[in-house]
Amino acid sequence: MNLTLRVWRQSSPAAPGRLVDYKAADISPDMSFLEMLDVVNEGLIKAGQDPIAFDSDCREGICGTCGCMVNGVAHGPDADTTVCQLHMRRFKDGDTIVIEPWRARAFPVLKDLVVDRSALDRIVQAGGYTSINVGSAPDGNAILIAKAASDEAMDYAQCIGCGACVASCKNASAALFTAAKVSHLALLPQGQPERLTRVRAMVDRMDAEGFGACSNEGECEATCPKGISIAGIARMNRQYTAAVLSGAGDKKAAASGD
């Protein structure tokens, strides 16, 4: 296949970016999308040009490192698929493909398709855990958990933190990401003691990082490569309200109000 790529090139965070056209020649339909970019980059290196910078690691859809907008859709056209698992047979000979980085105020572009997603780590840092030290855990079977509850927790726990939900949202909200962690822990008995302080701290941090608010568009759920449900956002909002009304996490909120 021969394709035209229209790729966002930006040399540094402060530099202006622009779309640049490249030819991708002799592309095999068996290549993954990122392998296609590898081939284009090899050509650019040979021609003495700066290759297109993009992030990837496991290339099997689980690490969450890769991600870009493909023709305006996060991770491209396939449902439940990261861009590393998108294959070129999904495209036609002669196609033009527009490739852009995630765009969100909280995700500044570092170079080309690479963005800074450290704000997601800071949301987890605010409270996305159970406060348990090594050595103090009871026996694994001392806590009985209904299979259905455990399975539902797993549905949320499998978020890969790629940021597609933020990139797809017209408000650049991290509500689905945050709700996935809130829900994972809220559905399990281990998460109960800190349930309200956790949601308060995480949502407040999400706001402080410059992510927008959720307006129930559902774009996040539609492009999430792990199919995480926006029902989690409803749970998060409900618990956040309960936390505010009950004053849970007030002190922490005041302390981090800087």
Added chain:
Amino acid sequence: MKLDAKIPGGAISDKWDRHRFEMKLVNPANKRKFTIIVVGTGLAGASASASLGELGYNVKAFCIHDSPRRAHSIAAQGGINAAKNYRNDGDSVERLFYDTVKGGDYRAREANVYRLAQTSVQIIDQAVAQGVPFAREYGGVLDNRSFGGAQVSRTFYARGQTGQQLLIGAYQSLMRQVEAGPVTLFPNREMLDLVLVDGKARGIIVRNLLTGELESHVADAVCLATGGYGTAYYLSTNAVNSNVTAAWRCYKRGALFANPCFTQIHPTCIPVSGDHQSKLTLMSESLRNDGRVWVPKTQGDRRSPQQIPEAERDYYLERRYPSFGNLVPRDVASRAAKSVCDEGRGVGETQLAVYLDFADAIRRVGEDTVRARYGNLFQMYEKITDEDPYKVPMRIYPAVHYTMGGLWVDYNLMSTVPGLHVLGEANFSDHGANRLGASALMQGLADGYFVIPATIGHYLASTPLPKVTADHDAFKEAGASVRTRIERMLASKGKRTARELHRELGRVLWDYVGMARTDAGLRTALGKIPQLREEFWQNVSIPGEPNTLNKNLEYAGRVADYLEFGEVLAMDALERRESCGGHFREEYQTPDNEARRDDEQFAHVAAWEYRGPDQAPVRHVEPLEFEHVHPTQRSYK
């Protein structure tokens, strides 16, 4: 050099408890005065950083990724072993210990393996308390399944994403310590040198991957948890950024590299489809329960599989191993696939694949049952290959998956460089010549949650560690040598890309230091690798500047290290004149083509010492004593 493993005395079941009592402690108020560097945030690194932070140490955690949650532990599918005996099926610490020593083909250190089996039970408790959503029974208790090399069900799992969930658990504990203060996170940093002061590990030089800046970080001890070296082979099931660089720089600063030739090649991976391929994807071993492996009987038979009649198919595993059939261990299945492809009977476009056929299983139990058992794997296969495995046999081929070798460590996980500790896949310790399924996650977390928090305290409490700053000459020297190397790489302005040279090295290693190794082949590899290394330094092309985000520069630096490491890998394979576990030397096999171990001459760890750029490394030996598990010959006929 005498390698002292520092194995504590006493009965094997008491060694760890006794050692924990005998080790010195650091007073709680003094812990914050010590700084510990942890490199890597996979299962071993994240669990170590979190645990050390909980104890109150000042921890600096480094990773090459943009977030600690990206480490390649996340891709582990199957599960994690623990001797809980929740199934009442006869499991025990003793049995897990026994299975692991035997599975490692009697090339692991008994005392380490026993401790691993002991700590396995606490790992599950810790993970559950963190909220890891393990699979459960309807009654609410934890579910188990069976895995290779064991006759009991001791594997805990979270769907096919066990590594992901355990890593997220460790990551959450890590981020809690970042919020609390003891741990400082340094993402987007690549360790490029180890700094020794008065012979002790006192810091590291890292490159900030976003700015290109070289940074010096000082500490009282360094923990390396940077994973294995499978990507030296170019194609492997590892992530594309996994690399040997940090471990290799420690080797060049005096840490011995143990058993590099012990590499695990997994038999069931989706085959290579062309030169563009960047990595290989694993298909769970469980598929061999119902799939039948075959190739055409005649060479060069290019008919589609459905057109090849039953009589013209060779179900070679069932033919060669009638009692185990398609369920022979990983190393045996991998070698058999290679040999039929070498005979010219491989299938698919590249002829480097064999069929894994479910037609009989579908006839026997129905498509719905097969779908219920393996649906997600069939779907993944179809996504990558665009073929429907319900209708067409899967094509599979072995791929490099895990590396048992690594930096040599003693019982306390300390390398031959005082203060440098090595955790997880990066060390060599617990799996001998072959790792059993679901044991990698167990070892990474045992090292990080339970072993290092105890042993590093003893080191810090019993070692004089005068104050050192980044102004010390040792940091200046290390920083300058890293800078010189980067400048030298950028200066060559040649015609070859780092990827091309990496691919060529991978081909050499795969062909000569892969599943079946020979004296002549290994010598060929030892001739070719220095040529490739020369070609790299003369003719590599790396565009861009050093002081920016430059992914090609990062990658080229790793390739330069593979080109050095590959040579020691081949040397180790050449010197180990026996076959054991993942290391198969064709000269050393039984008349029926099984691995022939040589316990008289090779029941030892081989550890390589760096002697300078123009000198051959020196091979040292740590003898292995088997007091509890008596070595026997494996047979699967």
